[in-house]
Amino acid sequence: MQRNKQINISRALALAGAFNFLFSCARACLIPFLTLYFRQLGLTPAMTGVLMGTKHxxxxxxxxxxxxxxxxxxxxxAVINISLVCSAAAALVLLLVPLVDVRPQAGSCNRSVLSGGPTQILGGDLPSSVAPSASSARTQTKTNTAPASQSGVTSTAKTLSFTESTLNRHNQSHLQLPPFNATVVVENSAGEWTVGGYVMHHPTPSSAAPVRSKRSEEQLGEEKAEEEERRFEFLGSLKLMDPQHQLFFLILIIVxxxxxxxxxxxxxxDDGLYEYLDSADASDRYGSTGVWGLLGAACGVGGAGLLVSRLSCLIAGRIPRSAVHFFCYAALAAASLPMAAHLSLHLNKKRDxxxxxxxxxxxxRGSPRALLCAVTALLVGVAGSTVDNFLLWQMQDHGSGELHMGLSLAVALLSQAAFPLLAYRVSKLLSPGRVLVIAAASLGLQCFYYSFLWGPWAAVPAQVLSCFSGGALWWAVGHQCEDVATPGAERSVRRVYDALCLQLGSGLGSFAGGFMxxxxxxxxxxxxxAVAxxxxxxxxxLLQWKAPRQRRINYSRLLAADASEASDSESEQERDWLEKAMEDDRNSNNNNNNNYYYGRRVNH
Structure with a gap:
């Protein structure tokens, strides 16, 4: 008879904690900086919002x-191992997409993205190889355009008009693009060429008229027929798009x-570990692994920011330093494979x-207070996606580099990890409903503060409020789950709130935030x-006060009442001993559940 395999709880928790640490560290090296990379590729805020919303x-x-x-x-x-390998490979595929501009500006690699109306200016300054020829052109004119307000960046574009002879004279000798496709030549719908930050107009229609007259009617008919056929094909439609939209759809597929x-x-x-611990009657220790996810994310985002800030703008003359985020993600994901192969997993077929x-x-849905908590979680997810997607853009516009961004995000994560130290005192002073209000208000104050940044380190003080906007929020949600859930359904209720906030709310917020x-x-x-x-x-x-409160049957008071009939001289403190014991046990379980929530929030 085959002996049952011995269950080692300490070993299972250690492996799960180490795996959460490494995997959270890997995600934090890349995911917070992903929208910044999209901006460097030349995508607009709306396109970035669509990409992140689709992801959620x-x-x-x-x-x-x-x-x-x-x-x-x-x-x-097998799913865990395949997911690790394929996610690392898919992330590296994004590096095959060429950057628009990786040249240093004012001593840093940050670039300003100008998004206008009919013309998209994808580069920064005019390349040095084009500038001499442009200055010697006979019909050169300069005009300053208005600042691009759509991307929130105040910059100025220079418009140059060239004749056909000037373009032909300097086409071979001067219009050479820098390595790694650093500058893109674009022909927009208005018939203008964009080279770097300069717009070059086509020759006038009068000069092009003789060329058009030489074409035969048969050739024009064939070209029109080919164009009509391409409209019905996906690849053909991509060819008709401008390079920026082609880039957007390519990145959308990869993401x-x-x-x-x-x-x-x-x-x-998560399911495999929980069922393993539940089979050994140790499910109350499941949430203790979540805090390692917070610590790993803090190390990952701070370390990646520090590492990238110490590198030059181009590695080996061609690779931009922002690619280090992807390399770190792939390396740490590969380092997680040995631990994933030895994770303690269990299959409980009885649990559906x-x-x-x-x-x-x-x-x-059946509890009014639970619905109010769900709406709050959804709104917090919408606001949180705005911070996750565009805070680094706002910091970059005010002079922040990778070092400032990484350390700022690390401070926010460490402040969330510190909230369990304050949870006991907070529970004595405030009810979970009031804590939920304070947590959401803290997030609103953070968003309002971010709109008035003035320097590279200006965002750091507001990150301390993440102790309440992140830690206290999920503590209150955990208490709401305990109130509404029936025995055995606690994790399922948490999954509902988790999906509402981290996925549905973040997805909707990404779409709306990008267009706004x-x-x-x-x-x-x-x-x-912040106003919303x-x-x-x-x-x-007010809604919480109006909502009816569902009362559970307090079995400890029933037992105390039975005991009072037998002995009327028994004190009230002695009769409520069971109720106090149950309250202490509930508080300890909530602390473990909060650690689980924090880890879940970090991984997204």
Whole structure:
């Protein structure tokens, strides 16, 4: 008879903590800086918002499905390993997309992205190889255009007009692009050429008229027929687009594949570990691994910012230093493979995760206070996506480098990790409902502060408020889960709040925030989000007061009442001993659950 395998709880928790540390460190090396890389590629805020929103919505739809399939076919470990390898490979594919401008400006590699109306200026200054020829042109004129308000960056473009003879004379000798496709030549719908930050107009229609007259009608008819055929083909439609939209759709495909292969990892690993601990009656220790995710993310984002800031703008003369984020992500993901191969996983076929999620949705929908908490989590996800996507843009516009950004984000993560030290005192002073209001208000104050940045280190003081906007928020959500969930459904209810905030709210916020940033600028985006969050915080206490409170049956008081009939002389303190013991046990479980929440928030 085969002996059962001995369960080692300490070993399982150590492996899970180390895996969470490394994987969170890997994600933090790249994910916070990903939108900054999109900006360096020349994408507009609206395009960046669509990319990040698509990423969150794919994770929302695919994570539970992939988790159920891996459990049904008992392939959890294979899914985790394949997800690690494929996500690292998909991230490196983004490096094949050429950068628009990687030349240093004013001693740093930060660049200003100008997004205008009909003409997209994809580069910075005019290359030195073009400048001499432009200055010697006979028909050269200079005009200053208005600052580009859509991207929130105040910059000036220079417009130069060239005759056909000037372009032909300098085409071979001067119009040479820097390495790594550093400057892009674009022909927009208005018939203008964009080279770097300069717009060169086509020859006048009168000069091009003789050329058109030489074409035969048959050739024109054939060209029109070919163009009509291309309109019905996807690849043909891409050829008709301008280079910026071609770049956008290419990155959208890569990001979608990347999220498709990386989304199943976290849910699959969480379910396997929880069922392993639950089989040994140690599920109360499950949340202790979440704090390692926070510490790993703080180390990853701070270390990546420090490392990249010490490098030159171009590595080996061709590779931009921003590519180091992708290399660090791939290296740490590969380092996580040995630990993922030895993770303690368990398969409990009796537990149906799909029905558990549906039951959790019904529980949240049936409680007015739980619905208010869900709306708050959704709104916090919308506001949080604005901070995650465009805070680094705002910092870059005010002179911040990779070092300032990395250390600023590390301070926010460490402040969230410090909240469990204050949780006991906060629970004695404030109810979970009031803590939820204060946490959301703290996030609104942060967004309002970000709209008035003035220097490289200006964002650091506001990051300390993440102790409440992140840590206190999930502590209050954890208490709400305990109040509404039935025995055995606690994790499913947490998954509902997790999906509302981290996926659905972040996805919707990314779409809306990108278009608002393009239309009104980054500063007004943060102010608008702050006003919306603060308005909800003003209404939330009144709604909580009006919402009926569902009371549970207190079995300890029933036992105390039975005991009082037998002995009327027993004191009130002695009769409530069971109630106090249950309260202490609930507080310890909530602290562990909060650590789980913090780790989940970091990985997104």
């Amino acid at each position: 919505l794919i994770s929302l739809a695919w994570s539970p499905v992939a988790c159920l399939l891996s459990k049904h076919y008992n392939k959890r470990r 979608s594949v990347w999220e498709f292969v990386s989304a199943p990892l976290e849910w699959t690993a 995760r799909a029905s558990g999620l549906l039951k959790a949705v019904r529980l949240v 940033a393009q239309r009104f600028g980054l500063a007004w985006l943060f102010r608008g989000v 969050v603060m308005a909800w915080c003003a209404c939330l206490p």
